[in-house]
Amino acid sequence: MSVPHLTLARGDITKQSADAIVNAANSSLLGGGGVDGAIxxxxxxxILEACRALRASHYGRGLATGQAVATTAGRLPARWVIHTIGPVYSSTEDRSxxxxxxxxxxxAIADSLGAKTxxxxxxxxxxxxxxxxxxxxxxxxxxxxxxxxxEEVRFVLFNEAAYQAFEDAAQQ
Structure with a gap:
């Protein structure tokens, strides 16, 4: 085990060829807007069928913030989608x-699957x-x-502002 190689790409995450694509999902796991809807x-x-099966078995109330779970990637150029629930930003509570x-x-989910990218x-x-x-x-x-x-973590950023923010963070 080691620290993965970090790369940046500007574009559409649904077009990325990788072992796993991470989905910024909502807790229902049943789709939504933004990245979640696009995936x-x-x-x-x-993907929706796999998420419904997860809801019917282990995640009846949905997935908790910060947690992650994998499903098939369906028609995406990946083997798996790893769904994770990001926190809503708060200026009064540190949720980092x-x-x-x-x-x-x-x-950790990627490791359990044997994903390299x-x-x-x-x-x-x-x-x-x-x-x-x-x-x-x-x-x-x-x-x-x-x-x-x-081995490789690729941040796929949709626009120039996001790309620049991640490029700046990577250079620190």
């Missing part, structure tokens, strides 16, 4: 440990309102502190 749409009904847990728990979005920076620069610092620090068999 469900591009991956097809197989939960955001860190999204990354470390996703890597994992693509992450900018978790919690969309509708959950986490400031990009802070989320990028937390995500990069979490991955640099991780020991894993994953």
């Amino acid at each position: 469900h749409r591009a991956g097809g009904p197989e 440990e939960l955001l860190t847990a999204c990354h470390t728990n996703s890597l 994992v693509a992450f979005p900018a978790i919690s920076t969309g509708i959950f309102g986490w400031p990009l620069d802070n989320a990028a610092r937390i995500a990069v620090a979490a991955l640099r502190a991780a020991t894993t068999d994953v």
